[in-house]
Each structure stands twice: as C-alpha cells, then as structure tokens.
Amino acid sequence: MLGYNPLRVMSLRIVFLGTSAAVSSKNRDNTSLLIDDVLIDCPGNVFGKMIKAGYNPLKLRTIIITHRHVDHAYGLPSLLEMLRLSNKKERIKLFINEDFFLEMRQLLSTYGLIREDFPLDLIPLQENHVLFEDSLRIETFPVKHSVPNFGLKFSTSSVCIVYTSDTEPCEEVVERAKGVDLLVHEATCAEIVTGKKEGHSCVEDAARIAKQAGVKNLCLVHLGPQLEEHLCELTRKAEEIFSGRVIVPEDLDRAIV
Secondary structure, eight states: OOOOOOEEETTEEEEEEEOBOSSOOSSOOBOEEEETTEEEOOOSOHHHHHHHTTOOGGGOOEEEEOOSOHHHHTTHHHHHHHHHHTTOOSOEEEEEETTTHHHHHHHHHHTTOSOTTSOEEEEEEOTTOEEEETTEEEEEEEOBOSSOOEEEEEEOSSOEEEEOOSOBSOHHHHHHTTTOSEEEEEOOBOTTTTOOOTTOOBHHHHHHHHHHHTOSEEEEESBOGGGGGGHHHHHHHHHHHOOSEEEOOOTTOOOBO
16 A cells, blocks of 8 residues: 655645546546545546545535536445445535536435435535635636536645646646646647547647746646657657656655645
C-alpha cells in the first residue's frame, strides 16, 4: 500500500486519484482530485483509490461534481454506498452542478441513497458559488465546455490552487488563475499529436494560459490516451512556452511544489 504522500502545496494537500480523459488507459483512470478532505469529481472506484493512497475515506467531508459527463460522475452512487456501508457518521456535503442536479438526485434516490440514516446534504452548485471548509475557501467559475461546467479555485490565507475541469482555453481561467501557486489544467489533446478537440484544451493551450496568468506551477491532467507515448516530448513543449514548473502526475503520484 502506498503511503499518503500527496502533492503538498504549502498548507493544502492534493492527491490525483485519476489523471486520464474520458477514455482511460492501462495506467490512468478518469480524472479525480482530492484536496484536503474535498473530493472533486467521482469516476470509478474512488473509495478504493483513496485507501490505496493511504487516505481514510471516512474523513471525506465534501464532494463536488463539476458537470454531467459520465467520466466525472459515474462512480458517485458506488462511493456513497461504500461510505454508508462503512458506517460514515459525519455529514457529507454533496455539491452538484445545477445543470445536472435533478438527474443525479433522482439517480441517488433510485439507488436508495437518500435516506434518514445516511447523513447526506445535496446542494446545487451554481456559477460564482463560494463555499467554505474551515479555513479553505472554494469558488466556482464558468469554463467553456460542451455542457455547463465549473472550474474551481481553492484558497487559504497563504496558498491558492485553480482546477479548470474540462474546458477550451478561456479568459475565465486566466483571470481566476492570476498568480496562483498551482494551476491544474486539463490537457486532453496536443497540437503536435492529435490536434485540437472541441470543448477541451491542448497541452500547449494549458502552458500558454499558465504563462498569461503568471502562475508558479502547472499540472496537466485529463490526458487523452493518445498522449501517453509522447509525454516527455509534450512536457518539453510546455516548458518551452511556460517558464515555471510543469508537472505531469500519474495516478496516485506525488510531487513537491
């Protein structure tokens, strides 16, 4: 079992439970992040991956589903059922993009997960929503995808992280990411490998946005399977554009920023 050694950014901890785009590979599962006790998106066996990372799933306090696409939400009923069967007692706040809220609520109800003996609060997530987890401030902002979607900004008194979720290059990300410690940007495609894809960003796009925003570190996730054999080349390409540190994590991998 791996020790819980997530990427540590000053006072925030982050672990990459998955790093692939919608089509996973033999090495990468769909993208999902754990920042302190907040889970962002829920594909696959997130419960098992948290255990493998050395994190106790029963500590989970908040879940955020950024948008309705399958690879970002299909594991949610399974995760909640595993938490219930493991006697999760503390309340879980489940924020779901308002575009998908009613459908997901119905799905969870169909699986019998909305019940008095399971402490679950379902909350629709809106544009420019601000929520707090103790000293952690979380803000949503709109991004440019094929369905309504939100990026997320995590802030404490000393550190900021921005996660784009799925998006084409857009000014909203540049504005929200100005000067942040870490920009976690999707990179489904690459100009030199696949060409551009509607609703998504290339590795080169992410590097340009990191440069424009003046971030300190750039992390590339939501990697399309066609990029697997070209990651060294693509990292070098990103470093030619962006002068800060470029990180391409593997699932459950760790780094220091």
